[in-house]
Amino acid sequence: MANVRLNLSPEKTRYWGPRLTPVVGGIAIGRRPSGQPKYLRKVRKLLDAVVQSGAVPTEALMKALRGHIAYMLAVDPRLGGSYQRRLMAVGVTEAPEA
Numbered sequence: 001m002a003n004v005r006l007n008l009s010p011e012k013t014r015y016w017g018p019r020l021t022p023v024v025g026g027i028a029i030g031r032r033p034s035g036q037p038k039y040l041r042k043v044r045k046l047l048d049a050v051v052q053s054g055a056v057p058t059e060a061l062m063k064a065l066r067g068h069i070a071y072m073l074a075v076d077p078r079l080g081g082s083y084q085r086r087l088m089a090v091g092v093t094e095a096p097e098a
Contacts, residue, residue, distance in 0.1 A: 032076075033076070034075065034076055035071075035072060035075055035076060035079070040072075040079075042068075043065075043068045043069070043072065043083065044083075045082060046061075046064070046065055047065065047086060047087060048066070050062075050065065050087070050090060051086060051089075052089050065087065066087075069083050069084050069087060083095050
């Protein structure tokens with residue numbers, strides 16, 4: 001084991017400074033995940049439609065909305081929690097399964 005040497009490949013070695021975010025394979029390393037803005041707009045629009053209509057939503061719509069909120073709870077619990085509270089304020093008492 002004493003003769004084992006570490007050889008760094010210059011093509012594969014990257015140096016990041018304190019203000020640079022390391023990105024490997026399109027994924028930012030060392031940062032909290034967040035939902036994509038386009039996806040968040042879609043969920044917010046769907047939730048707004050349910051809240052503003054005042055009508056009882058269909059089971060398929062509620063299943064989709066619960067799934068979106070469960071995903072958001074996993075990615076960003078604070079934002080997902082606020083969407084979940086809005087849904088529960090409408091009178092839907094069943095929380096999404098995480």
